[in-house]
Amino acid sequence: MRGSRYSTLSRTAGLLMVFFLASLIPSVAPAAADHTLASIEVFLTIVGNSTDADNLFFDKKVIILGPTPVFVNVTLINLDFTSTLQHNFTTRLAGVFYTTPLVPPGETGWVEFWINQTGTFPYWCAIPGHRIAGMEGAFVVTDTGAISGEAAPQGIALRAYWIGLIGIFAMVAVILVSYFIIKYESRHHTDQREHRRRGLP
Amino acid sequence: MTEIVRTEAPSESVTALLVIYILTFFLLFFAGLVVFGLIQGWSPAWLSLWMGIMFVGLGALIDLYRRNFLPDEMLVKVRLPKVVQRRKLRE
Numbered sequence: 001m002r003g004s005r006y007s008t009l010s011r012t013a014g015l016l017m018v019f020f021l022a023s024l025i026p027s028v029a030p031a032a033a034d035h036t037l038a039s040i041e042v043f044l045t046i047v048g049n050s051t052d053a054d055n056l057f058f059d060k061k062v063i064i065l066g067p068t069p070v071f072v073n074v075t076l077i078n079l080d081f082t083s084t085l086q087h088n089f090t091t092r093l094a095g096v097f098y099t100t101p102l103v104p105p106g107e108t109g110w111v112e113f114w115i116n117q118t119g120t121f122p123y124w125c126a127i128p129g130h131r132i133a134g135m136e137g138a139f140v141v142t143d144t145g146a147i148s149g150e151a152a153p154q155g156i157a158l159r160a161y162w163i164g165l166i167g168i169f170a171m172v173a174v175i176l177v178s179y180f181i182i183k184y185e186s187r188h189h190t191d192q193r194e195h196r197r198r199g200l201p
Numbered sequence: 202m203t204e205i206v207r208t209e210a211p212s213e214s215v216t217a218l219l220v221i222y223i224l225t226f227f228l229l230f231f232a233g234l235v236v237f238g239l240i241q242g243w244s245p246a247w248l249s250l251w252m253g254i255m256f257v258g259l260g261a262l263i264d265l266y267r268r269n270f271l272p273d274e275m276l277v278k279v280r281l282p283k284v285v286q287r288r289k290l291r292e
Contacts, residue, residue, distance in 0.1 A: 163234075164234050164247070164250070164251055167227060167230055167234075167254075168254050170227070171224070171227040171254065171257075174220065174223055175220075175224075175258075175261050178216065178217075178220040178223075178265075181216050181220075182214060182216055182217055182269070185216060186212065186214075187212065
């Protein structure tokens with residue numbers, strides 16, 4: 001007794017899954033690629049002398065960006081080797097705080113965000129006392145403003161890592177799903193459920 | 202010297218063909234990622250990951266092709282009878 005209903009169900013569901021997964025990848029790739037057109041990575045470096053807490057500063061006071069929208073990757077490098085002070089980078093855009101983790105000397109931390117409107121947006125170190133000591137600066141975002149010389153356009157703009165990782169999972173899923181589809185639609189496959197239900201050997 | 206004992210035509214499943222097409226798309230995608238990464242100077246760890254997964258997909262593709270588009274044949278090699286030379290033993 002061939003279980004035709006089970007086979008058709010699984011075949012249909014499997015085919016739908018394959019089509020869904022196949023359509024997933026092309027929809028992810030252009031979406032990620034579009035954002036990279038206006039993206040720039042901004043690198044900030046901290047240099048400070050913590051012995052008297054007077055010489056704390058970001059090495060970039062003003063960063064001119066534009067036109068909007070602009071994608072900013074701030075990589076904070078703590079070069080404050082004279083102490084064990086930790087620093088971070090904090091900014092507030094449209095009511096949302098963006099901050100890097102606390103970065104000990106010699107380490108790096110990063111944060112990414114979109115700036116969708118023009119204006120002046122301050123950034124600072126959120127450790128108490130550091131902002132007063134001078135660890136602050138500002139993004140100046142204009143529609144006509146070009147990327148300032150202080151912003152180093154380096155690094156990998158395209159987030160192809162994630163596209164590739166999603167591709168790996170999708171390909172493994174396709175292989176797994178197709179294995180079962182081909183197995184059940186094969187003429188060598190017999191449905192043994194009725195046999196097992198009757199308890200036959 | 203050989204003889205086909207049993208042969209069976211391949212199923213030529215449409216699903217298998219479809220999956221082969223999809224896997225081909227994935228292979229081209231990962232190959233493109235490797236080439237793009239080489240041009241962009243990505244780290245070898247990522248490039249080797251993309252290249253490795255490309256070969257995994259290629260293996261699955263070739264296996265699908267072998268199972269569904271090549272005939273299932275059993276070949277038996279017909280051996281000649283062994284010739285034993287006469288010789289004298291312990292005379």
